Amino acid sequence: MKKPELLAPAGNLEKLKTAINFGADAVYLGGSKLNLRAFADNFADNELKEGIEYAHKRGKKVFVTVNVFPHNEDLVGMEDYLKKLYKLKADAILVSDPGIIMTAKEVVPNLELHLSTQANNVNWKSAMFWHNQGVKRIVLARELSLKEINEIRCHLPESCEIEAFVHGSMCMSYSGRCVLSNYMTGRDANRGQCAQPCRYKYYLMEEKRQGEYFPVFEDDRGAYILNSKDLCMVEHIPELVKSGINSLKIEGRMKSSYYVATVVKAYRRAIDAYFENPDSYKFKKVWLDDLMKASHRVYYTGFYFGDPDRQIYETSSYIRNYDIVGIVKDYDSLEERVVIEQRNKVLNEDEVEVLRPKGDGFCIRLCDMRNEEGEKIESAPVAQMIFTAKVSNKMEKGDMLLKAKNDK
Numbered sequence: 001m002k003k004p005e006l007l008a009p010a011g012n013l014e015k016l017k018t019a020i021n022f023g024a025d026a027v028y029l030g031g032s033k034l035n036l037r038a039f040a041d042n043f044a045d046n047e048l049k050e051g052i053e054y055a056h057k058r059g060k061k062v063f064v065t066v067n068v069f070p071h072n073e074d075l076v077g078m079e080d081y082l083k084k085l086y087k088l089k090a091d092a093i094l095v096s097d098p099g100i101i102m103t104a105k106e107v108v109p110n111l112e113l114h115l116s117t118q119a120n121n122v123n124w125k126s127a128m129f130w131h132n133q134g135v136k137r138i139v140l141a142r143e144l145s146l147k148e149i150n151e152i153r154c155h156l157p158e159s160c161e162i163e164a165f166v167h168g169s170m171c172m173s174y175s176g177r178c179v180l181s182n183y184m185t186g187r188d189a190n191r192g193q194c195a196q197p198c199r200y201k202y203y204l205m206e207e208k209r210q211g212e213y214f215p216v217f218e219d220d221r222g223a224y225i226l227n228s229k230d231l232c233m234v235e236h237i238p239e240l241v242k243s244g245i246n247s248l249k250i251e252g253r254m255k256s257s258y259y260v261a262t263v264v265k266a267y268r269r270a271i272d273a274y275f276e277n278p279d280s281y282k283f284k285k286v287w288l289d290d291l292m293k294a295s296h297r298v299y300y301t302g303f304y305f306g307d308p309d310r311q312i313y314e315t316s317s318y319i320r321n322y323d324i325v326g327i328v329k330d331y332d333s334l335e336e337r338v339v340i341e342q343r344n345k346v347l348n349e350d351e352v353e354v355l356r357p358k359g360d361g362f363c364i365r366l367c368d369m370r371n372e373e374g375e376k377i378e379s380a381p382v383a384q385m386i387f388t389a390k391v392s393n394k395m396e397k398g399d400m401l402l403k404a405k406n407d408k
Helices: 013-021 045-057 078-087 098-107 124-132 146-155 180-185 234-242 257-276 285-293
Strands: 005-009 026-030 061-066 092-095 113-115 137-139 161-169 230-232 247-250 322-332 337-342 351-355 362-365 367-371 386-390 400-404
Touching: 005 013, 005 161, 005 257, 013 026, 013 045, 013 257, 026 045, 045 061, 061 078, 078 098, 092 098, 098 113, 124 137, 124 146, 146 161, 146 234, 161 234, 161 257, 234 257, 234 285, 247 257, 257 285, 257 322, 257 351, 257 400, 322 351
Parallel strands: 005 026, 005 247, 026 061, 061 092, 092 113, 113 137, 137 161, 161 247
Antiparallel strands: 161 230, 322 337, 322 400, 337 386, 351 362, 351 400, 367 386
């Protein structure tokens, strides 16, 4: 039984480093062209080079998304872009369009190809078709059950890997091929510009009652056609492993570094614990508790257990219980002072929780806060300002400091 890869999103260079530091085996990201998250920070060429080098030095992999459905104008410069990715030593590209696959095989034949979930692969015959076209890995559609995934795995050769989403947002369209955004805002979701209208709040207005809005309610069968819960399979690592999935994928290139750190750490701990002793493995509630702190919507298990009706629910609002207020840049053990880069406003004497790659979180109090000039301050209100605080616990560079939202 081989341990599956833990694959994390990297919306920018900071998130790439965070994902790797907190336990990801590989990251996926968007470069300067042809990816489905046009509004993520994405990577300039120099950042991509640095990110790939950072990952490779630590034995990790980097996959670059080239998974748009391109129009004619999108094809300009594609060959040079693919050659650039190969030269930068990307480990693979994620693709969905046959034209891009054909071009990649022509100009970078040794660059590994992964078929994006955008290709809607839901059966083993189509998986085999793409494998025969040179695709090494199939990212399965989100609509599949564990039973279906296991059947697909049984029909494929070992040389064909399968990858599946296990955590994050779920599109209401078929594996992300959505036309709502294009229709409502003119932003093409299939070319990386999704406005996410499925997460807007909607009301009903009768044509003769202009300006009078009625909330959309549900009956027992539900009326929430446009809403979507967040997928969470951290409690089902044994089932995922036994289904034969080679790579467990976390969604979230648009999410924060805090989200990346929290989710990667929880899944890393669960996967490692299972492989230490599969027979006596027990899920620890603290892993789920940590996931509850990051921004999310109501969690559910998607289609994995054959219950698609559970997608329908009462709200699409995000739950945000904690904020990241700072990242540790340095610690002076003699002075017991920590250097912090601010992320959200924090007050002198605030109690914060420490999130780090290894071990459980713990709480500290930030005392005697001072600015860079050494002057006492009662708060750190300015974005990314550097300040220090007195902390007796030994801190480590990269530690994230979290504050519960109900704290004043």
